[in-house]
Amino acid sequence: MSVSTVTKEQFKQFVSALVDSDQSVIGIQAKDDKFAFGELNNADDLRLDYDVSILPPKKYVLPQKETLLSFEVGGDSQTVQNTAPAVLIGVHPYDMIAINQMDELFRQGEYDSHYMNRRNNLTIIACDVVTPSKNVFASSMNTTTAESGFDIMLTDIGDAYVVEAATEKGEALVKQMPGAVEATPDAVSKRNAAREKNETALDQHKLDCKPAFLPKLLEKAYEHPIWEEKARLCYSCGSCNQVCPTCYCFDVQDEVEWDMKSGCRYRAWDGCLLQNFATVAGNHNFRQKRADRFRHRLYRKGKYVPGKIDGEIACVGCGRCITACTSKIANPVEIYNALMTETEIG
């Protein structure tokens, strides 16, 4: 696949043309003094220099709330699928890796057609990080660059972007970029330098071990006092879950219309920190205590989900949970590091 360069002005023209086409275009934009992904109406609004989005771009593959099927009470049901194509511009490598993990999770076992249809209809233009966010620790999680999942990867090299096409869809888009030329060795080395810099620059917090060590660490940490200590201040508000690019749990509810016959079944984001996340029929709650729920999230990221995806750690170091937690107890690095110093391994 090709590696090209376009000037920033030319890239803007390309985005303008996309916005003017009948394609749905989603891009990273300013929201007050932060950033959020949203429908792009003007190429000038695209902010590829952003630090981190408030919510991860997972909301375009697993929306906050989505209808799964419509039904008649006591009668038939029809699946509801979203098949509208869209171009998503500005996904950072750590978020790309998170989407790749979810792709695997929603594909394996019971194939989730709702997720997969959205995913397959998405064209992703990713971009390397220009501005580190205040809590990013991607350097510790080996997630500063992404190798797959995107159709195009952009790297800012000053007045131009290096444009790497990774798929046929990506190649077709590069052909639409006015003035795109094959990248010179100089441009490629600038790109490599930018990536090399990010390998150590996205490090507002530093994990004291290799991420691959976390499952082993957690094997010995289940009864550690840190879970109680931290959870003492936990509001069980689920903010850490809501902003996490790898949290994918959802709740399913039914609603009926006024005719009391037709209805719809929807799913909405759920969170394992919430009081009733693990409540089942008969009102039994498997994780009644705050500390149990607090521990569960860290185990999901560091042990349980890795067990489903070839050992890949399900924390990509975006740092959103650290920012979102009102009680300032959610920092995974702080917790894993404390376990490192206080847990006997081996």
Place this chain on the structure above:
Amino acid sequence: MSKPRVAIFDFACCEGCQLQIVNLEEDILNLIELVDVVEWREAMSEQSHEYDIAIIEGSITREEDAKRLEVIRSRAKILIALGACATMGGVNKMKNNFDLNEVRECVYGEDGKMAHLHTEMTQAVDEVVEVDFKIPGCPINPAEFAQIIRSLLLGKTPFVPDYPVCVECKAKENICRYEYNEICLGPVTRAGCDAPCPSAGWRCFGCRGMVENPNVEAAQEVMEKYNLTVDDLKQKLVLFNTK
């Protein structure tokens, strides 16, 4: 099967929650397809002593109101508390923090001594009679009201969240008020409103009451992280969450 007979009653309140039912507009026609509304002072003239479901708006602040509520309870098979005043006492309960004579004088001046302005400690409906279901909010959300009523008529337990407003606020991608060192009651307040106040740049005022198990012990340490105090927090909490 005949339609259930529904009566809507108001006690100490602004009647804004009933107004939210009126605000269903054309959907009221759908509602009366499913139920016979037999008494509803804000919207009709007829009255009845025979009803299956009583919907109660407002808090209880006088002995005669408590007696009237007990009679309603004895006539109704199902009693629903509607809105913040009915479900938890609401804004009216703020007066419980003061001497009631002072309250009367503050509001009515000299007239406060007149017999008909006698007032007692505010009570939520469930502090006086048994309540079968609560619809929170100040005011209630008409769409949520409609969904709850439809679920109840279907014999299905309605879904009312028991998680904090933060869930819905985060889903709307709002910037947390605490990031600006401002108090917000979202972390302890029951969701279901879709976080309209933080979405409009305000804090959560706590009008839906607290979640079942709020972490009140965390408050002091957490407030300190934002250079705030528990007193700052309490000042905001009394508006809707006076015990």
